[in-house]
Amino acid sequence: MLNDQGRPTRPEGAAPAEGTPAATPWTFTGNRALRVEEPLIFEIGRAETTGVDLPAPDGLAPRLGRLARKAAPDLPGLTEPEAMRHYVRLSRSNYSIDTGLYPLGSCTMKHNPRLNEKMARLPGFSDVHPLQPVSTVPGALDVIADLGGWLCRLTGMDAVAMSPKAGAHGELCGMMAIKAAIRARGETRNVVLVPESAHGTNPATAALIGMTVRDVPARADGTVDVEAVKALLGPDVAAIMLTNPNTCGIFEPEVAAIAEAVHAAGAYFYADGANFNAIVGKVRPGDLGVDAMHINLHKTFSTPHGGGGPGAGPVVLSSRLAPFAPLPFIRLDAGRPVLVETEAGTAPGETPFGRMTAFHGQMGMFTRALAYMLSHGTDGLRQASEDAVLAANYVRAGLADLMTLPFPDHPSMHEVLFDDGFLKETGITTLDFAKAMIDEGYHPMTMYFPLVVHGAMLIEPTESESKASLDLFVATLRDLVLSAKRGETERFTQAPRFAPRRRLDETRAARSPKLRWEKPKPWTAAEAAE
Amino acid sequence: MTLYTKDHEWIRIDGNMATIGISQYAQAQLGDVVYVELPETGKAIDKGKEAAVVESVKAASEVYAPIAGTVFEVNAALTDNPALVNEDPEGEGWFVRLHVPQGTDTGDLMDEATYKAFLETL
Numbered sequence: 001m002l003n004d005q006g007r008p009t010r011p012e013g014a015a016p017a018e019g020t021p022a023a024t025p026w027t028f029t030g031n032r033a034l035r036v037e038e039p040l041i042f043e044i045g046r047a048e049t050t051g052v053d054l055p056a057p058d059g060l061a062p063r064l065g066r067l068a069r070k071a072a073p074d075l076p077g078l079t080e081p082e083a084m085r086h087y088v089r090l091s092r093s094n095y096s097i098d099t100g101l102y103p104l105g106s107c108t109m110k111h112n113p114r115l116n117e118k119m120a121r122l123p124g125f126s127d128v129h130p131l132q133p134v135s136t137v138p139g140a141l142d143v144i145a146d147l148g149g150w151l152c153r154l155t156g157m158d159a160v161a162m163s164p165k166a167g168a169h170g171e172l173c174g175m176m177a178i179k180a181a182i183r184a185r186g187e188t189r190n191v192v193l194v195p196e197s198a199h200g201t202n203p204a205t206a207a208l209i210g211m212t213v214r215d216v217p218a219r220a221d222g223t224v225d226v227e228a229v230k231a232l233l234g235p236d237v238a239a240i241m242l243t244n245p246n247t248c249g250i251f252e253p254e255v256a257a258i259a260e261a262v263h264a265a266g267a268y269f270y271a272d273g274a275n276f277n278a279i280v281g282k283v284r285p286g287d288l289g290v291d292a293m294h295i296n297l298h299k300t301f302s303t304p305h306g307g308g309g310p311g312a313g314p315v316v317l318s319s320r321l322a323p324f325a326p327l328p329f330i331r332l333d334a335g336r337p338v339l340v341e342t343e344a345g346t347a348p349g350e351t352p353f354g355r356m357t358a359f360h361g362q363m364g365m366f367t368r369a370l371a372y373m374l375s376h377g378t379d380g381l382r383q384a385s386e387d388a389v390l391a392a393n394y395v396r397a398g399l400a401d402l403m404t405l406p407f408p409d410h411p412s413m414h415e416v417l418f419d420d421g422f423l424k425e426t427g428i429t430t431l432d433f434a435k436a437m438i439d440e441g442y443h444p445m446t447m448y449f450p451l452v453v454h455g456a457m458l459i460e461p462t463e464s465e466s467k468a469s470l471d472l473f474v475a476t477l478r479d480l481v482l483s484a485k486r487g488e489t490e491r492f493t494q495a496p497r498f499a500p501r502r503r504l505d506e507t508r509a510a511r512s513p514k515l516r517w518e519k520p521k522p523w524t525a526a527e528a529a530e
Numbered sequence: 531m532t533l534y535t536k537d538h539e540w541i542r543i544d545g546n547m548a549t550i551g552i553s554q555y556a557q558a559q560l561g562d563v564v565y566v567e568l569p570e571t572g573k574a575i576d577k578g579k580e581a582a583v584v585e586s587v588k589a590a591s592e593v594y595a596p597i598a599g600t601v602f603e604v605n606a607a608l609t610d611n612p613a614l615v616n617e618d619p620e621g622e623g624w625f626v627r628l629h630v631p632q633g634t635d636t637g638d639l640m641d642e643a644t645y646k647a648f649l650e651t652l
Contacts, residue, residue, distance in 0.1 A: 448588045506587045510564035511612065 035500065038089045042517050045076020051083055074519070093500055095443045097305075101465055101473055105415045105446035105458025106199070106247055108277045108299035110388075115375055116302060116368035125367045130359035134339055140363060145330045145337035147370045151295055151316055154381070155276075156286025159322035161315045161329065162361040167274060170294025170313030171205040171241075173326060173356055177292055177317060178239050178268045179209055180324040180353035189238035189267065195224045197248055197450040199272055202241040211238060218452045222248040222407045222417075226257045233265040243272035244288070245279070245413035247450040248406070249392065249458070259289025268292065268321070276300045277462070278389055278414035281382025291318040297362075301369035312365035327355045387463035388414040391470060395461055398474035402481040406453045414462070420455025426484045430455040432492035433480065435503060439496050440476050532620065533596070533636055534645035540620055541596040541639065546632060548599055550581060551624040552615065555649055560586035563615040568604040569626065575599060582625045584615065596639055599628030 030037040062068055078086065096102070102109035120126060128140050148160040161177075164170040175192075182189050192206035195216040203213040214232055219225045229240065240262050244252045252258070259269045271285050271293040277300045279285075285293050297303045297312040317325055328341045329352070339360070340346060376384060389412075396405070396416040404421030420430045434444035434457070446458040461470060483491055496502060533541050538556035542549045557563065567583040575581050575595045582593040582604075605624050608614055615623040640648060 451589055507562035507564060510562075510585075510587060 034092075036089050036092075037500075038086065038093075040517060041076045041078070041086055042519075044082065044086065045078050047072055047074060047077055049077035049079060051078060051080040097464070100441060100443065101461065101469055102443045103445045103459045103461055103473070104443060105249070105417070105460040106274055106449070107305070107446070108274075108296070108388075108414070108460060108462055109305065110277070110299070110302055110462040111464040112302055112304045112368075113372060113375070116371045119371040120364045120367040122367075125363060128363060138337075141330060141337040141339055143363075143366055143370055144360060145332060147366050147373070148314070148330065150370070150373050151314055154280055154284070154378075155290075155293060155295070155316045156284030157290070157293070157316035158286075158319040159317045159325050159329075161317065161325045161356075162312075162366070163326065163328065163355075163357045163359070164294065164313040164315055165357060165362065166311035167272075167294050167296045167299075167313045168201040168205060169311075169356070170296075170315045171201055171270070171272070172208060173313075174270050174292030174294060174315045174317070174321075175205050175209050175211075175239065175241075176326070176353050176356075177315075177321045177324040178270065179211075180351075181268065181321055182238055184324070184351070187266075189236055191234075191237045193229060193232055193237060193240040195242060195246070197222065197246050197452050198241060198243060199247065199274060202243075202270075202272060206239075206241065216240075221410060222246065222250055222452060223252055223410075224254070224258065226254040226261060229258050230261050233261060233267065235266070237262075237265060237267045239268040239270050239291075241270045241272060243275055244285075245275045245415075247275075247458070248410075248417045248453065249275075249278075249412045249415040249460075250407060250410045251278075251413055255288050263289060274299060275414060278385060280385040281378060282385055285316075286318060291321050292316070297365050297369040302372045303365045303368040312362040312369070314361070323349055323351050324353045325350075327352045328360055384463045385414070388461075391461040391463055391465055392416045392459070394467075394470055395459055395474055398470075399477055399481075402478055403457075406456075415458055415460035417450070417453060418457045418459070419453045420457070422481060423455070423484060426487070427489055428484050428492040430457055432495065433457070433484065435495035436480055436492045437476075439491075439498050440480070442473065442476065532642060533639035534642070534648075535594070535596045535639060536648065537594055539593055539596050541636075543597075543630065543634070543636070546629055547602065548597060548628045548630045548634075549624050550593070550595065550626045550628065552584065552593060552619055553645070554619050557616050557619040557623070560584065560591065561588045562586055563612045566608040566612050566615065566625065568606075568608065569601045571601045571603060573601045575601065575628065581628075584625075593625055595626075595628065597628070597630055597634045597636065599630035599634075601626055602629040603627040 097109050097111060124139055125143070128137050134141070144162055148162055151160050152158065161173050164173045190211045191214050192203075192211045193214050193216050194203045194206065196218045206213050216224055216228055216232060223246065224242065240258065242252065242255070242258065244255050246252055262269050268291040269289055271290040273285075273293040273295045276293075276295060280300060292315055294313045294315045295301070297314070298305045303312065327343070328339060330337045331340055331347070332338070340350070343352070346352065373381065392412050392414050393416070396412050399418070400408075402422060403418045406417060406419040423429065423433065430447045434447050437444045446456075448456055449458060450456055461473070465473070531542070534553060538553045540551050540553050563584055563586045565585040567585075569575065569581060575598065577596070577598040578594050580592045581595040584591055584593055604626050608623070608625065617623065
């Protein structure tokens with residue numbers, strides 16, 4: 001049976017023919033108890049329906065002239081309960097850190113403590129408006145200043161730009177500060193060194209500000225070689241962008257020597273702060289020679305990973321870059337925060353490179369991150385990092401005899417990287433393995449990244465998981481690996497078997513994407529009879 | 531004669547014209563190719579510099595020019611049908627034709643047997 005969009009409503013495509021026993025139990029609606037086959041909003045909405053019922057205003061004289069619509073826009077109209085149900089039902093198909101272990105490497109999917117939510121919802125924070133008079137929001141400025149102070153202390157840096165909206169935006173901010181510093185020296189350096197294992201956003205950021213990217217090859221053990229960096233340095237090099245621990249989950253042992261060589265060549269050291277959760281309270285990036293680093297509050301400091309926002313990616317800056325921090329910023333004047341919003345408000349020595357956002361940053365995320373810091377204290381933050389590293393190494397120890405480690409000689413930091421060596425000869429790929437994890441109720445780990453490792457599987461459990469939770473995860477992966485080695489190929493190549501949708505055709509989706517919903521053509525009589 | 535690079539490009543030189551693509555091994559590693567970005571004709575490309583970008587369901591990778599030259603022709607068929615790279619990487623799935631100086635040195639490129647031996651080491 002097909003629904004009115006021509007999509008099958010039966011799980012396996014069709015109802016059983018009359019007289020044959022049902023191979024798969026089916027339902028009239030296509031729903032399976034609480035698992036609802038939710039249509040697209042355009043399929044359930046009706047143009048004539050609306051959730052609000054207001055009288056037409058009196059004496060309304062249209063002023064659109066010839067720009068007025070000839071026909072009503074084809075928008076889906078729903079009653080309020082229908083709209084509510086639609087989105088709640090969709091949300092129940094979602095996977096989140098609130099529903100299960102989320103081992104997505106390099107993403108630090110940690111628990112979002114409810115205390116943070118409670119603090120962010122205090123009306124003094126949740127109801128402030130960025131345009132209200134500054135004199136009415138001293139508390140909000142205190143929060144921004146306190147959070148900035150924590151970030152500077154934890155990283156050993158001099159200044160912080162709070163306004164960037166996400167990690168990549170923070171990268172852009174840091175690199176623009178570097179560009180401004182180079183211009184201020186009267187130089188035109190425009191080459192950025194990026195190791196092969198870097199996050200893809202690093203070279204993208206460098207390219208966006210008009211710089212040229214030069215790859216730094218990885219050593220056989222996945223780390224960056226200081227000699228390889230030195231060979232690439234020159235008077236045209238503006239900066240190196242390095243992640244530490246790197247995307248293989250390995251602490252770069254020569255990072256201080258790399259920083260020294262970069263500085264000696266007149267360049268700057270940008271650190272990608274994505275993996276900061278491994279080292280909070282253990283190492284201050286400023287002590288490693290970092291000049292700029294973004295901090296993903298949604299990773300390290302437990303604010304929610306939004307589906308595209310709101311995010312916050314403050315950038316800490318060394319004394320060499322501090323003068324170039326963008327507007328707006330907060331200056332402490334005898335301990336009291338003063339908001340500097342324009343060039344006119346700057347003091348001597350403050351030469352902001354410009355402004356990246358209209359307002360001051362994501363207040364809700366600031367409040368949550370500060371609540372996390374204050375509730376943990378510096379000792380608690382250090383322990384969180386220690387526990388995150390312990391959890392990753394616990395997973396590693398539980399799987400190392402069955403799965404394959406590309407860099408067995410390096411201890412893992414907050415995430416453990418496996419390659420697909422253990423799947424050789426099984427006919428099962430990293431993708432198949434990840435899909436089988438979905439059937440077991442887990443979000444897959446990061447796969448095929450970093451690119452320097454074949455069939456990479458990057459697992460980051462974070463400190464949020466209990467030992468019992470990690471034990472079940474390890475046991476599940478062990479069962480999957482043993483199953484793969486026994487030749488139970490279908491468990492993988494057919495996966496996911498129990499998800500609301502089976503495996504999607506990623507190739508076709510990428511080759512011929514359908515980016516807009518199209519109203520289906522009315523059924524022909526023959527189709528309706530089917 | 532087809533020559534290969536360590537980055538898995540192939541090149542066939544015929545007089546002043548050199549055709550470039552990616553090897554059978556490269557397409558197998560990339561998986562289903564979904565997009566190919568080709569250079570403008572007339573563009574000069576240095577040896578070892580980016581000649582094209584190939585994007586698969588797994589990753590986006592640069593295709594480097596094994597020798598220097600000027601873009602004479604690109605394989606426009608790849609724009610509509612990037613799957614050609616998977617189906618026939620060393621034939622119909624070619625990327626770029628470069629106009630190259632006569633007698634360009636190809637001493638650092640591998641012939642088929644050497645490339646096959648190189649693949650064995652990976």
